[in-house]
Amino acid sequence: MSLIDIQKDVDAWVTQFKVEYFKPLEMIAAMAEELGELSREVNNRYGPRTKKSHQDTADISQEISDMIFALVCLANLHNINLDESWKKKMDKQYGRDSNRFERKDEQNGQ
Amino acid sequence: MSLIDIQKDVDAWVTQFKVEYFKPLEMIAAMAEELGELSREVNNRYGPRTKKSHQDTADISQEISDMIFALVCLANLHNINLDESWKKKMDKQYGRDSNRFERKDEQNGQ
Amino acid sequence: MSLIDIQKDVDAWVTQFKVEYFKPLEMIAAMAEELGELSREVNNRYGPRTKKSHQDTADISQEISDMIFALVCLANLHNINLDESWKKKMDKQYGRDSNRFERKDEQNGQ
Amino acid sequence: MSLIDIQKDVDAWVTQFKVEYFKPLEMIAAMAEELGELSREVNNRYGPRTKKSHQDTADISQEISDMIFALVCLANLHNINLDESWKKKMDKQYGRDSNRFERKDEQNGQ
Numbered sequence: 001m002s003l004i005d006i007q008k009d010v011d012a013w014v015t016q017f018k019v020e021y022f023k024p025l026e027m028i029a030a031m032a033e034e035l036g037e038l039s040r041e042v043n044n045r046y047g048p049r050t051k052k053s054h055q056d057t058a059d060i061s062q063e064i065s066d067m068i069f070a071l072v073c074l075a076n077l078h079n080i081n082l083d084e085s086w087k088k089k090m091d092k093q094y095g096r097d098s099n100r101f102e103r104k105d106e107q108n109g110q
Numbered sequence: 111m112s113l114i115d116i117q118k119d120v121d122a123w124v125t126q127f128k129v130e131y132f133k134p135l136e137m138i139a140a141m142a143e144e145l146g147e148l149s150r151e152v153n154n155r156y157g158p159r160t161k162k163s164h165q166d167t168a169d170i171s172q173e174i175s176d177m178i179f180a181l182v183c184l185a186n187l188h189n190i191n192l193d194e195s196w197k198k199k200m201d202k203q204y205g206r207d208s209n210r211f212e213r214k215d216e217q218n219g220q
Numbered sequence: 221m222s223l224i225d226i227q228k229d230v231d232a233w234v235t236q237f238k239v240e241y242f243k244p245l246e247m248i249a250a251m252a253e254e255l256g257e258l259s260r261e262v263n264n265r266y267g268p269r270t271k272k273s274h275q276d277t278a279d280i281s282q283e284i285s286d287m288i289f290a291l292v293c294l295a296n297l298h299n300i301n302l303d304e305s306w307k308k309k310m311d312k313q314y315g316r317d318s319n320r321f322e323r324k325d326e327q328n329g330q
Numbered sequence: 331m332s333l334i335d336i337q338k339d340v341d342a343w344v345t346q347f348k349v350e351y352f353k354p355l356e357m358i359a360a361m362a363e364e365l366g367e368l369s370r371e372v373n374n375r376y377g378p379r380t381k382k383s384h385q386d387t388a389d390i391s392q393e394i395s396d397m398i399f400a401l402v403c404l405a406n407l408h409n410i411n412l413d414e415s416w417k418k419k420m421d422k423q424y425g426r427d428s429n430r431f432e433r434k435d436e437q438n439g440q
Contacts, residue, residue, distance in 0.1 A: 002112055009200060019268070024156045025355040026267040028149050029259040032362050035145055036256015039138050039249040042184075046134045047246040048239070057188040064181050064190065065199040071174050074152075078167040080174065089175040090119060129378070135245040136377040139369040142252050146366015149359040157356040158349070222332055229420060244376045248369050255365055259358050262404075266354045277408040284401050284410065285419040291394045294372075298387040300394065309395040310339060 003072075003082040010072045027074045034070055038063035113182075113192035120182045137184045144180055148173035223292075223302035230292045247294045254290055258283035333412035340402045357404045364400055368393035 014021055022030060041059045044051040052059075075082050124131055132140060151169045154161040162169075185192050234241055242250060261279045264271040272279075295302050344351055352360060371389045374381040382389075405412050 003116070006113070006196065013200070013203065022268050024152045025359055026263060028145075028152050028362060029263040029267060029355055029358045031145055031148070032252075032259035032358060033256045033263070035138075035141055036253045036259070038141070038184075039252035039256070042134045042138050043246060043249040043253070047249060048242050054188075057190055060184070060188055061190045061192075061195040062199065064185055064192065065195045067181055068178065068192075068196065069199065069203075071177055074148075074170070075174050078164075078170055080167055080171045082171075082174065082178075085171040085175045086116065086178065089172065089179065090123070093123065093179075132378050135249055136373060138252060139245055139248045139373040139377060142248060142362075142369035143366045143373070146363045146369070149362035149366070153356060153359040153363070157359060158352050223336070226333070226416065233420070233423065244372045248365075248372050251365055251368070255358075255361055258361070258404075262354045262358050274408075277410055280404070280408055281410045281412075281415040282419065284405050284412065285415045287401055288398065288412075288416065289419065289423075291397055294390070295394055298384075298390055300387055300391045302391075302394065302398075305391040305395045306336065306398065309392065309399065310343070313343065313399075 003086060006068075007072055007076055007082060010069060011076050014073065014076075021073055021077045024074065024077065027070060027077070031067065031070045031074075034063065034067045038067060113196060116178075117182055117186055117192060120179060121186050124183065124186075131183055131187045134184065134187065137180060137187070141177065141180045141184075144173065144177045148177060223306060226288070227292055227296055227302060230289060231296050234293065234296075241293055241297045244294065244297065247290060247297070251287065251290045251294075254283065254287045258287060333416060336398075337402055337406055337412060340399060341406050344403065344406075351403055351407045354404065354407065357400060357407070361397065361400045361404075364393065364397045368397060 021027075038060065041052075041063055043049060045054055045056070045060075072082070075085075131137075148170065151162075151173055153159060155164055155166070155170075182192070185195070241247075258280065261272075261283055263269060265274055265276070265280075292302070295305075351357075368390065371382075371393055373379060375384055375386070375390075402412070405415075
């Protein structure tokens with residue numbers, strides 16, 4: 001399932017109801033809520049509380065998907081094609097950062 | 111390009127360098143940075159500053175991809191399969207919320 | 221109660237227990253949690269859910285204090301004097317922004 | 331300078347201009363920006379980038395004050411008295427958590 005398919009999936013879900021997409025600033029608040037929940041799960045495993053084991057990834061997995069859902073809503077609202085956007089990001093990242101870190105194969109006299 | 115392909119894409123990018131994935135709490139801080147940048151772009155269009163037009167979506171598009179990148183890193187670090195995670199989310203959402211909102215087609219002829 | 225008094229108040233609370241201050245990245249995750257909770261309360265009043273009235277400010281008030289608590293912990297951990305820090309900020313803000321907006325009194329008879 | 335004084339300080343600054351307070355959801359976006367900047371500073375010291383030393387706290391100090399400013403704006407907008415709110419929080423915290431952690435003095439045979 002590509003990012004575009006996911007965008008259609010979300011759109012089908014949202015538009016089946018009489019509700020509309022949240023407005024952009026409402027989406028930001030919703031994303032802050034999602035980041036808060038994801039942060040709680042991460043802090044519960046790696047922070048001072050250590051309530052859950054590192055192997056128990058179910059809640060982290062769910063919170064990541066919740067955040068992706070929110071991001072896709074914001075993209076849909078702006079008619080952003082995330083496949084194109086992702087491709088552009090990776091092209092830029094490969095270009096921009098290609099000389100910033102030492103590559104692994106560079107340690108062997110190449 | 112499916113979510114799994116994207117996960118492999120990110121992994122290829124990260125592992126080509128000698129650097130490692132950020133640790134989970136470092137990733138949360140990185141996501142807070144990304145959400146901050148996305149919030150700035152949204153506030154620049156819909157908030158009191160209105161520096162940019164609603165039609166200019168390039169920066170929003172880029173910030174969404176940056177956040178997806180960070181989320182994928184956190185997923186990879188935990189060996190989370192985002193295709194499965196996404197499917198589970200949508201199944202749950204269709205089930206959980208299916209009676210919460212009035213459907214559009216329910217207004218006609220009941 | 222000044223900011224310094226608040227800092228001492230928080231320190232007294234934290235150090236009465238055998239626990240230590242959270243580490244800085246743990247604090248960031250905790251702040252992301254707090255911002256998430258504050259965002260939920262604000263979205264419940266001004267967003268699409270409108271579950272609560274604008275007059276019901278108890279939860280917003282509590283979440284603001286929770287965030288101040290977290291900020292004060294981070295300040296204490298770094299021996300930052302928030303009274304000085306605040307004074308510096310306001311001085312800078314008065315200086316930096318003093319010519320950015322039109323003042324109210326400038327509309328009358330200049 | 332008490333929290334109430336700080337609230338008056340911020341109000342004096344905001345109302346000297348013709349601009350108004352940001353709306354609540356705009357404030358949430360602004361706080362997400364501030365948390366992002368604070369996260370960047372913390373990650374620059376304790377995360378993988380370690381660009382700055384732990385002793386260099388100037389930027390952390392400033393970002394904390396920026397966040398306090400944003401929180402105070404949101405409080406002012408809702409006529410929330412932060413002195414009262416803070417007192418209520420600490421009372422609750424002393425009560426709520428007083429039996430949750432072992433106290434330091436309990437280790438000496440009491």
